[in-house]
Amino acid sequence: MAFAGTLFFKKETIPVNLIFIYKKIIPVILLFTAVLFSNEIIAQKKIDSTAIADSILQKKIEQQLLQSANQPMQPAQPAPQTTRSGISANPDIGVVADFRSSYLSSGKRNFDAYLDETEMSFQSVVDPYIRADFFVSFGRDPITHQYGASVEEGYLTTLALPAKLQLKVGKFREAFGKINPTHPHALPFIDLPNAIVNYFGEDEGLNDEGFSVSWLTPTKGFYQELVFQATSGAQASPTFFRGDNNRFVYLGHLKNFFTLSDNATLEFGLSGVTGPNDSSNVTNMAGVDLTYKWKPVQLNTYKSLTWQTELLYSNAKYSASKSSNSFGMYSFVESQVGKRTFLTGRYDYAQKPYDRSIVEQAFSLSLGWLATEFQKIEFEGKYTTVNVLPDFNQFWLRWIFVIGAHGAHQY
């Protein structure tokens, strides 16, 4: 219902910045819809004309059948050994679960062990025009320690829009940088970088209801995708907050992907997001991400190296006289040291968004062991310094497994 509320409202209540959506974006979407259906109408007309010429077609079929009778038989193929199994109209269903234990050197409660998250995925093509992806998460609230269920993501994606456009509607992880759109179980470390936690939270990240339009630009020689997303901001994060007005969160992301060789790729992305904060003012953020991957094509299950860095900048306005500029970044190197073993080192730097004088720095090392592609065990140690607090250490042990079907994650 929250999402429906973002699309259907009385025109007289629309603020000036949303009139742009009415006048520019909605007509364009309507145009695409019209084009889409015009193709259907054209196709329908073709079918109608074919029906008129049915008798001609019948004659052609009879002629071809006669010709094929005179041709030599196709070479005999071995009869199928058995019929195919598993034909089903059900969606692909998978479960990813994440058991953890942790140690924190400060405070009274140092040790913990828990089932962090159980994610159930339901994914399928709906019809020739859209597919649906739903991820329901059963997790423990980090504050109350109570288990609860929530829709982590649930969205429809178009498959057949013209002009290389793709529309996504629903609740989804937003396309800011590289970490935020990625499900945590697919990351090569257990915790999130401090900068991501400070800006987007350690639970769901920047993840909200709305729509996303992406365009595959007609570049030659490299992949470029431009994404625009508008979300309601109903899912509160440390940076953005849905107030009692019609201010939404608007996000843009430009992804550039270069193939340097068969074995090496480089991705460079720019992100920008603006939206209301918890003081009913506006926060603007910008981000830059850079990812280099080396993975030899021939032995890609044995060796690989990834270097990824993200820089984040925030300008938060809290009142007419008070605002705060802050910066955060992380950089990690993940090395596949054996067929099943991965080693990741990461550096974090993060200023607090509300007070840039508070600075966190952290160094972490993670060791991951993949028994198969369906199971991995990870250990991470992290040393954190905060200029206004004593230094502290953290350790985590995580055991993740997947049962059922689980689609590939983004490269």
Add this chain to the structure above:
Amino acid sequence: MKNIISIFTSLLIISNLQAGTIKIVTTTMDLRSIAEMVGGNKVSVQSIATGYQNPHFVDPKPSYIISLSNADLFVTVGLDLETGWSPQLLSSSRNAKIQKGSPGYVDASEGVGLLQVPSSLNRGEGDIHIYGNPHYWLDPLNGKVIARNIAEGLERVDPANKAYYEANLSAFFGKVDAKLKELEAKMAPYKGTKIIAYHNEWVYFERRFGLVIVDFMEPKPGIPPSPSQLVKVIREVKADKIKVIISSPYFTTSSSEVVSKETGVKVLSLATSAGAFPTVKNYFDVFDYDIEQLVNALK
């Protein structure tokens, strides 16, 4: 607004224009090779995977989406061989012509006589393929099924050239028959010969050329060789006087070399796909190369 309408109208017209050739994207090099032989000069073909790459584990790089977004025909091995990467690429391609169920989507496995179809699925048995063993292109006769499926796909998207594709298809069938006769004659002296394979991907090849694979280096499909498995294989090699372990370019040979040092068995890295080695340029070269290697090793 007029400008926006004219820009998108132009884009629509451009996207609907018929290009000079049919653009085909295949998941593997063997499909590419067969598509080139059936499509002749009417097609341009690109393969996502290389010939020396494990087709189960191809990274879904965004750069592949560019080719798919412009393709008229998409050809897949199917049977969940590419399930870890091709569905995501297809969904991201924004190309309605090649989605599953569309005229431009070709599942090359349609009509193949499948082997090792499981009656139940349990991942405790390793990487089991739910529809059956998907490495069917390693039987040249299945090459005919692949070619027939590709020809039918081409005829759906380019019916004007149906006669041309049918003529190429007949020529391809003739080549397969001649090649198979030649290769079966070479392998005839070795019918029933026991061998070891690294991974369970040779069942169609084994059946066609009369070999008997007695065990695998992997204790279960997708599980790396364990010490106990190596001991078991060493015993089998000695007991059955096995001369050859066959593997693929994308598997390391260190564990096979251990068995070789213990027993003297030869380790052969065979081509599982066109492009696996510099001399293996097309689908027929795969069988020429592999049979030559085997015959030399088994002499």
